[in-house]
């Protein structure tokens with residue numbers, strides 16, 4: 001069979017400082033760059049992105065893969081209309097030109113907003129459906145943070161989502177979506193489907209599947225699906241920073257009969273609601289976290305990890321706020337390492353000065369107007385190119401542009417020219433830092449850092465320093481959520 005593959009991924013934060021333009025898709029931090037046609041297969045080869053898993057499964061069963069286009073931008077404010085029209089245009093036009101196709105697989109996030117089109121994936125799927133006709137089987141894989149909408153469910157034959165956060169099953173989810181697409185084609189007609197929204201937002205750090213209650217809930221999904229006879233059952237926990245009516249968690253189920261789809265969706269929905277009181281998070285102020293970490297680190301042993309959750313570039317932060325850095329320097333946390341601070345101008349200044357020089361700069365703070373003024377020693381320079389080694393994105397080739405390791409007051413800061421969530425030890429090692437050997441390490445991440453850093457951490461503290469990825473979404477000035485949606489569990 002001829003199976004087309006495409007991807008368009010973005011996680012949009014309505015209240016983040018900067019949008020995702022075409023340039024953001026062309027140079028997306030630690031992920032493959034925007035590509036069209038056959039170049040896409042080369043770009044995703046050897047990576048853990050969902051499309052790579054989907055492609056391998058299709059080819060292993062002897063099908064012909066037709067590459068359309070694939071692009072991701074790091075989370076930020078919504079996608080510009082120009083970027084969306086360009087990439088969606090390639091996908092729709094190239095799919096139409098490739099007809100007749102037997103099926104279409106899409107690698108989507110599920111929380112993409114576009115300027116003027118808050119349900120980005122719903123818009124893309126509607127355009128594809130209109131252009132390719134009602135009969136073409138379409139399957140999509142989704143991020144666990146997807147806000148699944150009625151339009152997405154209406155226009156795709158099947159949607160299936162990651163079951164881990166940190167997302168260590170991206171590639172497996174892509175393969176499962178392709179398996180479902182092939183099964184759907186063999187089924188000969190669309191499955192019955194159920195979409196059950198859940199009526200409360202869940203904060204990001206309470207979505208982590210390494211902890212309860214999410215661990216229990218995700219472990220139960222295959223069993224619930226099997227007992228109900230569902231072809232697929234997914235739980236998306238939503239991205240609670242999208243100000244539109246589709247924001248929030250939801251369950252989706254697909255089955256041969258309406259009864260089976262309803263049984264699977266209702267059971268999982270009720271299981272999630274029953275555990276809502278457990279969906280809590282403990283937060284530290286930067287000052288209290290630094291004092292606690294210093295006391296613990298003075299005993300020696302593995303690093304204390306501080307998660308700078310509210311400036312998480314993976315949640316729409318710009319990766320450049322300096323509140324936690326300031327607390328570390330002012331708290332005298334000598335030996336601590338901060339990563340990764342997104343500031344191209346400072347990286348350029350460090351490269352101009354050279355290793356061993358000192359520079360006086362206003363570091364970071366472009367997104368919130370609060371840079372950190374200090375004199376920094378330039379300890380080491382790098383080109384920002386490395387291959388990820390951690391469980392989430394092993395094999396991804398990162399390109400963060402010119403990078404520098406700076407030091408002030410005994411605190412080391414890794415500065416990059418592009419933002420990337422701190423979920424992989426390789427970003428530190430490329431500048432000569434061994435994360436295992438430092439006493440305190442501050443990471444711009446909410447949960448994903450746990451995949452590669454929890455195994456080496458003695459203790460993890462979630463810190464609420466300045467940034468737009470507020471730990472408690474109920475503090476945001478929402479205007480467009482659906483009536484009846486609670487802002488916290």
Ligand SMILES: [Zn+2]
Pocket residue numbers: 143144145167
């Ligand atoms: Zn995600």
